[in-house]
Amino acid sequence: MAESVTSAGELDTTGHSPRRWLWLLLGYLVAFGLIAVVWEGSKALFAIPDYKLPHLAQIAEAFFRPTPKGPTWLILIQDALYTAFEAFVGFTIGSVSGFLIAALFQRYVHVRRGFMPYVIASQTVPIIAVAPMIVVGTGSLGAPPWLSKSIIAAYLTFFPVVINVLRGLESVDRDALLLMRSYAATDNQIFRLLRLPASVPYLFTALKIAATASIIGAIIGELPVGSTRGIGVQIVVGSQYNTFNPGFLWATIIVAALLGMIAYGMVALAERRIVRWKRPES
Amino acid sequence: MAASDAPLPENGPTRQAFWNRPWVAPLLVFVLVLASWELLVMIFQPPTFLLPSPSLIWQSLAGQFLALMGYGFNTFMEALGGFVIGCGLGLLTAMLVARSKWLSDLLLPFAIASNSVPIVAMAPIAIVWFGIGPWSKVAIVAVMCFFPTMVSTVRGLTSASPDAIALMNSYAASNWQIFTKLRVPSALPFVFNALKICTAVSMIGAIVAEFFGGAVNYLGIYIKTQASILKTPDAWAAIVVACFYGLAFYFAIVLLERWLMPWHRHREQH
Amino acid sequence: MPTAPIIAIDKVSRIYGNANATTVALKDVSLTIEKGELISLVGPSGCGKSTLLRLIADLDTPSQGKITVNGHAPEQARKQREYGFVFQAPTLYDWRTVERNARLPLEVMGRPAGEWQARLDKMLAMVGLRDFHQHYPWQLSGGMQQRASIARALSFDPAILLMDEPFGALDEFTRERMNMELLDIWETTHKTILFVTHSIAEAVFLSSRIVVMTPRPGRIAATVNVDLPYPRNFDTREDPRFFELVTQVRETLKEEFVGHV
Numbered sequence: 011m012a013e014s015v016t017s018a019g020e021l022d023t024t025g026h027s028p029r030r031w032l033w034l035l036l037g038y039l040v041a042f043g044l045i046a047v048v049w050e051g052s053k054a055l056f057a058i059p060d061y062k063l064p065h066l067a068q069i070a071e072a073f074f075r076p077t078p079k080g081p082t083w084l085i086l087i088q089d090a091l092y093t094a095f096e097a098f099v100g101f102t103i104g105s106v107s108g109f110l111i112a113a114l115f116q117r118y119v120h121v122r123r124g125f126m127p128y129v130i131a132s133q134t135v136p137i138i139a140v141a142p143m144i145v146v147g148t149g150s151l152g153a154p155p156w157l158s159k160s161i162i163a164a165y166l167t168f169f170p171v172v173i174n175v176l177r178g179l180e181s182v183d184r185d186a187l188l189l190m191r192s193y194a195a196t197d198n199q200i201f202r203l204l205r206l207p208a209s210v211p212y213l214f215t216a217l218k219i220a221a222t223a224s225i226i227g228a229i230i231g232e233l234p235v236g237s238t239r240g241i242g243v244q245i246v247v248g249s250q251y252n253t254f255n256p257g258f259l260w261a262t263i264i265v266a267a268l269l270g271m272i273a274y275g276m277v278a279l280a281e282r283r284i285v286r287w288k289r290p291e292s
Numbered sequence: 293m294a295a296s297d298a299p300l301p302e303n304g305p306t307r308q309a310f311w312n313r314p315w316v317a318p319l320l321v322f323v324l325v326l327a328s329w330e331l332l333v334m335i336f337q338p339p340t341f342l343l344p345s346p347s348l349i350w351q352s353l354a355g356q357f358l359a360l361m362g363y364g365f366n367t368f369m370e371a372l373g374g375f376v377i378g379c380g381l382g383l384l385t386a387m388l389v390a391r392s393k394w395l396s397d398l399l400l401p402f403a404i405a406s407n408s409v410p411i412v413a414m415a416p417i418a419i420v421w422f423g424i425g426p427w428s429k430v431a432i433v434a435v436m437c438f439f440p441t442m443v444s445t446v447r448g449l450t451s452a453s454p455d456a457i458a459l460m461n462s463y464a465a466s467n468w469q470i471f472t473k474l475r476v477p478s479a480l481p482f483v484f485n486a487l488k489i490c491t492a493v494s495m496i497g498a499i500v501a502e503f504f505g506g507a508v509n510y511l512g513i514y515i516k517t518q519a520s521i522l523k524t525p526d527a528w529a530a531i532v533v534a535c536f537y538g539l540a541f542y543f544a545i546v547l548l549e550r551w552l553m554p555w556h557r558h559r560e561q562h
Numbered sequence: 563m564p565t566a567p568i569i570a571i572d573k574v575s576r577i578y579g580n581a582n583a584t585t586v587a588l589k590d591v592s593l594t595i596e597k598g599e600l601i602s603l604v605g606p607s608g609c610g611k612s613t614l615l616r617l618i619a620d621l622d623t624p625s626q627g628k629i630t631v632n633g634h635a636p637e638q639a640r641k642q643r644e645y646g647f648v649f650q651a652p653t654l655y656d657w658r659t660v661e662r663n664a665r666l667p668l669e670v671m672g673r674p675a676g677e678w679q680a681r682l683d684k685m686l687a688m689v690g691l692r693d694f695h696q697h698y699p700w701q702l703s704g705g706m707q708q709r710a711s712i713a714r715a716l717s718f719d720p721a722i723l724l725m726d727e728p729f730g731a732l733d734e735f736t737r738e739r740m741n742m743e744l745l746d747i748w749e750t751t752h753k754t755i756l757f758v759t760h761s762i763a764e765a766v767f768l769s770s771r772i773v774v775m776t777p778r779p780g781r782i783a784a785t786v787n788v789d790l791p792y793p794r795n796f797d798t799r800e801d802p803r804f805f806e807l808v809t810q811v812r813e814t815l816k817e818e819f820v821g822h823v
């Protein structure tokens with residue numbers, strides 16, 4: 011074989027040399043140091059009060075402050091896990107139903123023509139505003155408190171999944187379809203062997219958006235009065251007691267941010283394990 | 293099911309049937325959904341606060357139309373303010389960052405990671421900083437718009453192919469000429485994609501930030517209050533108004549895009 | 563001509579278009595192909611070569627006329643998996659390795675993996691991909707991708723191979739090597755091959771017979787018998803007879819163009 015071959019093993023998958031990595035690492039360290047210096051420096055310089063900008067040490071201290079139910083960090087993690095559970099239930103329901111609807115739209119052009127404009131419009135419109143009504147509505151029906159949060163997370167997941175999966179199912183090119191036709195493949199075979207795998211990268215694009223969105227949805231669902239558990243509740247508590255314990259609000263928000271990043275990271279990791287046939291991006 | 297056939301090319305003349313016009317099916321769905329919603333509410337009579345009928349929502353909307361449009365306008369102004377500040381700063385930062393490969397390699401991962409951070413959850417901090425009034429919402433929206441705009445713009449500014457740049461160099465073009473004649477035009481589609489996403493982001497950001505507190509003549513707070521006192525039709529009416537402003541904002545940006553990029557082939561959506 | 567032709571095309575036309583504009587892609591095309599022939603369709607782009615191939619494969623239906631493939635209507639031939647199709651683009655599925663791509667038709671046709679695995683391995687070896695079973699398409703060069711797609715078309719042992727400019731996207735050197743390999747495959751498998759190209763030299767080098775087509779409307783201008791002996795090799799391209807035949811085909815096309823330009 012005289013032809014050039016690129017094999018996965020030989021490729022530097024990031025396009026960065028080790029030297030470059032070292033430089034980047036150095037850059038990050040400097041950046042973090044800089045943030046800390048700017049943070050504490052501007053606090054001293056402009057005499058920013060603690061309730062507006064606590065000392066970094068106060069935030070750290072807030073994590074370790076003991077409460078009757080254990081150290082604060084443990085409480086925050088428990089609440090974060092509860093929010094993660096609400097979000098995960100919604101994420102699962104939203105992505106499964108979104109996938110099924112996309113498959114339906116793919117097969118029935120008339121159904122798609124009727125509904126798709128609304129699915130697309132949903133992305134330009136603040137539908138999240140119905141969250142308080144879902145909370146009040148399900149609450150009055152006596153449903154478990156996590157359900158309303160999961161419903162909100164589900165519909166934030168649903169729409170991007172429908173749009174992207176439909177795009178993926180339709181992304182197969184004409185020759186790939188004609189190839190199947192030349193084998194006299196059945197509709198089901200075309201779906202299973204061609205459209206379904208072709209849609210997987212698109213599905214993950216949506217799932218990455220939805221991972222964070224479902225966490226946001228669950229947090230928003232926790233805001234109305236009456237909620238007792240979840241990181242959203244802790245954020246509300248933090249903002250109420252901010253003058254007494256200025257590090258705590260920041261602590262709750264750091265946990266919420268980490269939660270969003272972990273959710274995203276888990277989907278991204280799953281994507282890397284499952285979508286292995288793509289050329290690594292440089 | 294028998295062996296299936298991939299779609300074949302049209303075999304001879306066809307004419308576009310009435311049912312295939314692009315607006316017919318959506319209109320039909322709209323009417324059908326509203327009618328069956330109305331009918332189901334009539335038959336099962338769920339409590340009004342749980343599921344009001346479309347006609348009741350319509351009554352609520354008509355009854356306080358001007359007030360709701362006013363609340364919507366207040367919220368929209370927050371969204372617009374944050375949009376202008378956030379996208380503006382995002383554009384400026386991108387122009388600086390895109391000049392250096394090292395700087396964009398350093399900052400882009402952060403900017404991309406910020407996508408996965410629930411920024412709206414930081415609304416309480418914004419309230420501490422900028423007060424319970426509109427400025428805290430403007431601040432949150434600005435932060436939410438900043439990152440996607442910056443990331444897309446950096447990508448756009450660096451999207452010109454090496455060949456295209458080599459061509460400019462072969463004309464001995466100055467850096468400024470390369471910037472205005474090549475980099476900016478090739479960045480515009482990226483920028484507008486981000487701006488269109490940011491219209492939705494800014495309305496969502498403003499409304500959700502209002503859920504954390506504020507004055508009653510704003511949509512988010514109105515929706516939250518009316519929902520909590522079980523005046524659901526009012527809340528739904530407010531959502532209709534929110535959708536109106538969201539769509540109007542979006543299409544305003546689309547118009548701007550067509551005006552600024554007449555050469556671009558604008559993709560038809562389904 | 564001892565037996566019935568394997569492909570018979572009888573006064574076939576194909577008209578594309580709508581009420582506003584129509585294109586006559588093929589007009590009254592008739593052609594018979596014997597078992598074991600390697601026939602090339604040559605002509606400038608737009609003369610209906612791909613259309614003719616798709617009609618034979620039942621990937622498209624004629625507006626008029628009749629086609630029989632191995633004694634059947636094209637649809638039935640397709641359902642009996644009598645031909646393998648090779649497109650200009652390799653059309654490999656990104657998410658399948660080379661081996662699993664080549665196995666795709668076997669999966670669709672429900673052929674038992676165990677029995678066919680040996681054949682699959684042989685085909686991949688024949689196209690020179692023995693060591694690349696587990697590679698994904700993006701890890702292969704264009705020529706290797708096209709080889710994989712040929713192995714895929716051969717994997718289920720169809721009687722006919724329909725190839726639509728399979729080497730059109732390759733560079734000249736790779737293309738010439740692929741031509742040699744195709745001749746090897748043809749000589750070892752005795753398939754009937756219908757090969758579309760817009761390169762006259764490629765057509766002369768490969769085929770036992772050349773069908774020259776011209777556009778507007780697409781039709782057959784002439785057929786040329788290629789009397790160069792097999793096996794052919796790199797020297798064939800330097801044979802004076804090779805040049806005569808190339809010139810002959812070129813003249814045919816030139817005559818057809820006088821009056822069109």
Ligand SMILES: Nc1ncnc2c1ncn2[C@@H]1O[C@H](COP(=O)(O)OP(=O)(O)O)[C@@H](O)[C@H]1O
Nearest residue numbers: 301578585587606607608609610611612613614
């Ligand atoms: N699906 C189609 N719809 C309309 N016109 C077509 C279609 N396919 C091919 N044609 C037209 O038919 C003619 C022959 O095309 P084709 O068979 O692809 O030519 P070739 O393969 O020889 O280049 C061309 O004029 C082309 O534009």
Ligand SMILES: [Mg+2]
Nearest residue numbers: 611612613727
């Ligand atoms: Mg062609």
